[in-house]
Amino acid sequence: MIINVKVKLRSxxxxxxxxxxxxxxxxxxxxxxxxxxxxxxxxxISKELLVPQNKIKIKTPTSRNKIVEIL
Known part of the structure; x- marks a missing residue:
């Protein structure tokens, strides 16, 4: 599954x-x-979607608009 995440920092x-x-x-x-x-x-993401951390990969690590793959 692929999700798009927009990140707001220093909250x-x-x-x-x-x-x-x-x-x-x-x-x-x-x-x-x-x-x-x-x-x-x-x-x-692991906590909210109940997915192990090792199953989550960030495809665009330097962007604020992240593409995250959940295996």
Whole structure:
């Protein structure tokens, strides 16, 4: 399954909002340094969608509009 996630950084709290069936908006508190925001996004998707973290791959790691593959 492929989902599109638009990322908003440096938020007060982390959360994931569903926009449509395969589009989400993620608010992340971690800065985009050394992969911290991407790791937080993986943990957030894992928790919200009940998927193991090792089954989540970010296809566009440097973009704010991320394409995420869930295996």
């Amino acid at each position: 007060n709290n982390s959360r994931l909002e569903k926009i449509s069936s395969n589009e989400y908006l993620a608010y992340l508190s971690q800065p985009p340094e050394k992969g911290k925001a991407n790791l937080e996004l993986i943990k957030l």
